[in-house]
Amino acid sequence: xxAPLVGVDLGGTNIRAACATGPTTHGPITWRSTPAANGPExxxxxxxxxxxxxxGGQTPAGVAIGIPGPLDPxxxxxxxxxHLAGWTEVPARDLLSARTGSPVAVRNDASMAGFAEWxxxxxxxxxxxxxxxxxxxxxxALVLDGIxxxxxxxxxxxxHMPIDPQGPPCLQGHPGCLEGTASGTAIAAAAxxxxxxxxxxxxxxxxxxxxxxxxxxxxxNDGDALAIELFAGAGRAxxxxxxxxxxxxxxxxxxxxxxxxNAGDLLFAPLRAAVPEMAFAxxxxxxxxxxxxxxxxxxLVGAIAWAVHTFG
Ligand SMILES: [Zn+2]
Numbered sequence: 001x002x003a004p005l006v007g008v009d010l011g012g013t014n015i016r017a018a019c020a021t022g023p024t025t026h027g028p029i030t031w032r033s034t035p036a037a038n039g040p041e042x043x044x045x046x047x048x049x050x051x052x053x054x055x056g057g058q059t060p061a062g063v064a065i066g067i068p069g070p071l072d073p074x075x076x077x078x079x080x081x082x083h084l085a086g087w088t089e090v091p092a093r094d095l096l097s098a099r100t101g102s103p104v105a106v107r108n109d110a111s112m113a114g115f116a117e118w119x120x121x122x123x124x125x126x127x128x129x130x131x132x133x134x135x136x137x138x139x140x141a142l143v144l145d146g147i148x149x150x151x152x153x154x155x156x157x158x159x160h161m162p163i164d165p166q167g168p169p170c171l172q173g174h175p176g177c178l179e180g181t182a183s184g185t186a187i188a189a190a191a192x193x194x195x196x197x198x199x200x201x202x203x204x205x206x207x208x209x210x211x212x213x214x215x216x217x218x219x220x221n222d223g224d225a226l227a228i229e230l231f232a233g234a235g236r237a238x239x240x241x242x243x244x245x246x247x248x249x250x251x252x253x254x255x256x257x258x259x260x261x262n263a264g265d266l267l268f269a270p271l272r273a274a275v276p277e278m279a280f281a282x283x284x285x286x287x288x289x290x291x292x293x294x295x296x297x298x299x300l301v302g303a304i305a306w307a308v309h310t311f312g
Contacts, residue, residue, distance in 0.1 A: 003061035005311055006051050006102075007303030009109065010067050012036055012083030015047050016300050017054040020312070024120035026304045030054040039086040040095070048099035060102040062311025064303045066112030067092060072153040076106040082137075082171055105310045111156060112302030113294075114141025115148060117255045119305045121293035128251040132158050133258035133292075134238060134267075137170070138179040144249065158245065159183065163237050178241050182234035184213035184260055190230050191216050201226035217263045231263055235270030242271065242289060243278025250283040257292025 004019040007026060015034050018026035030053040035042040051063060069081030076093020097104045107115075114123075114131030118141075123129040129143040138159030142149040149155050159179035160170065167176025168189060180186055188211050191203055195211075202224045206215055220227035242254055260267055268291070276284060294301055 003058055004055045005304075005307040006054055006060040006063045007300055007305070007307045008047055008051060008063060008065040009112070009299035009303055010034065010043070010047060010065055011109070011299070012068060015043075015050050017047075017050040018300060018304060019054055019060075020304045020308050023308050023312075024116065024301055024305045026300065027054075029300065034084070036084050040084070040090045040092070043084060043087075044092065044095045044099060047096060051100055060100060062105070062307050063096065063100060063102050064105040064107070064112075064307035064310060065092070065096065066107055066109040066299050066303050066306075068109045070154055070157070071106060071108055073105070073107050073111075073150055074153055076104065078106070103311060105306060107303075107306060108139065108141075108154075108156075109299050110139025111141045111148070111150075112306060113139075113257060113292075113298035114143075114156070114255075114302070115305055115309075116294055116298040116302035117257065117292050118143050118148075120301060121298065122255040122290045123253045126252040128249065128253075130158070130245055130249065130251045130254045131156075131292075132238070132242070132254065132256045134159075134183060134234075134256065134260040135258035136184045138183045138258070142249070158241065161241055161244065163241065178237060182237040182241075187213040187216050187230050187234050187260075190233070191226070194226055194230070199226050203227065213260065217266065220263070220266050228266065231266040232270040234260070235267045236274040238267070239271040239274025240278050243275045243284070246275070246279040246283050246287050251287055253288045253290065255290055255292050257294075257298060261291050 008017045016031045018029045032046045032050045071078040078090045078092045081087035093104045093106045117123045127146045131141040140158035141156045160177045163181045164176040167181045169175045170180035216227045
């Protein structure tokens, strides 16, 4: 049996790994809790452990790993990972390569998920493709003319496009970027601001400092006016960003994934309604805007597909 190719999805909570069985398919998943508070070395050790179990102790012929944060896929250095303590300018590729004895490819987790949706999900077959993932933060990935587009390394950060100069900042400090306006974190923060300003809402019954976008989604599904308004605002911001992307890149498909899409029409109805505010009619008429198909599997499937693409 030849040495396996391994894909890894490193998240703030869990690490998941599996061996490729085909271009976008994988064998059994092994996992570990992410020792996120213990620093980069501990996390890399846990990743190496997970890989060793997935590969049955064989040295993999190649490993691809998705990491949540801005990074340089060329050098394998992670610039920052907001949900992992101490991850500033971490040479993740070289550290993991030294632990496993294998060549390693490192990409942003949203890039991996986008690659999966393009290879095997809702964007399959498109030459011009944009992926947006909206959950705690907002990330994305671009495929231009059939090739994943990284620019000098970090292209595809659709979450940090400008939306409203008066808007709240994201965690990276950009005032009024898409992530600061329409992410799950932004929706929860907007709910807290509205409650502090005295708005009536069933959200008042919940502990204010623990309020999440999921709570807002539940309240909206129960008809709460403030909650519906907050999703409408996030959906409109996303729709305007989608419109701008259509004007800029004229894709065939824009796939929208991430936890926020579980809100369904609470998000998608205002999103779809807002796209024509910005988009030119002709490229809009040629572009499909669809929910992601692979769900929470996209990160791992993308890492598998990237391992095969890079080392296969
Ligand atoms: Zn930002």
